[in-house]
Amino acid sequence: MSDPNLGASLRGAVDLSSLRGRPAAPAAPAAAGAPGAGGLVIDVTDATFGEVLELSRTVPVVVDLWADWCEPCKQLTPVLEKVVTELAGRLLLARVDVDANPQLAAGFQAQSIPMVVALVAGQPVPLFNGAVPEQQVREVFAQLLQLAAQNGVTGQLPVGEGAAASADEEPPLPPLHAEAYDAIEAGDYARAITAYEKALAENPRDADARAGLGQVQLLQRVQGVSLDEARRAAAADPTDVEAALLVADLDLSGGHVDDAFGRLLDLFAELPADARPAVRERLVELFGLVGDDDPRVVRARGRLASLLF
Structure with missing residues (x-):
């Protein structure tokens, strides 16, 4: 698997504008469903994705597009959860069931799964497709954190409380x-x-x-x-x-x-x-x-x- 396309520019062809809710301070992703890893791994839907999109202005979000029938997905997801958990709040993992959320699948142009994309400051950053080794996941996430820092996204989620960023903590839009x-x-x-x-x-x-x-x-x-x-x-x-x-x-x-x-x-x-x-x-x-x-x-x-x- 080649290195991901993590350039300095965050703008890509993926149009997420239709998935964006009103850009108020994001609600805690726990509201979208937090299956584990201290709230650092959450399930999101077409309806709740806007919250996560806005949260990516505070902390990089890794989006895991998967389906229950996808065997490579079952191999990759535990690896993603492990690495995200070890990073202790520097990343949030958002899991998207493409079968249950067709709008998100279309928005990310998911031609095959597993597909892993990041969100940094509301902009999509392609990472990789397919089940990749743990070491490569670590390398990609390290590059992602560097890219996020270059774009001023350096927040950290409280471990155990997930992305419980309150409206008081989120700076208002200009x-x-x-x-x-x-x-x-x-x-x-x-x-x-x-x-x-x-x-x-x-x-x-x-x-x-x-x-x-x-x-x-x-x-x-x-x-x-x-x-x-x-x-x-x-x-x-x-x-x-x-x-x-x-x-x-x-x-x-x-x-x-x-x-x-x-x-x-x-x-x-x-x-x-x-x-x-x-x-x-x-x-x-x-x-x-x-x-x-x-x-x-x-x-x-x-x-x-x-x-x-």
């Missing part, structure tokens, strides 16, 4: 971020965009606001759009830039990153010079959403550069 989250929950993407833009005007280095702005702008563009109708429009006129941009947005929001990039790069190659800027700008925007260190972005950037020069 006002403009809270306003954006409330607007997203209400489906008012325009208000969320305005809030994030104000946050960036106050602090241009606010990475969370910049990432949130890009994600909400994408959500606004695809809101209420029929994928089938968009594909038909793009197929009817392969040179229709707006139609191609819309399908690329839909592909990316659905996790089909290479399809989105490939469509726009193919179009870019065919367009005259004066029609290219809109496609290039959208590509750069989508690169930022996926993450500059993602290998798919690296490949697409390379092809874009070759087309430009």
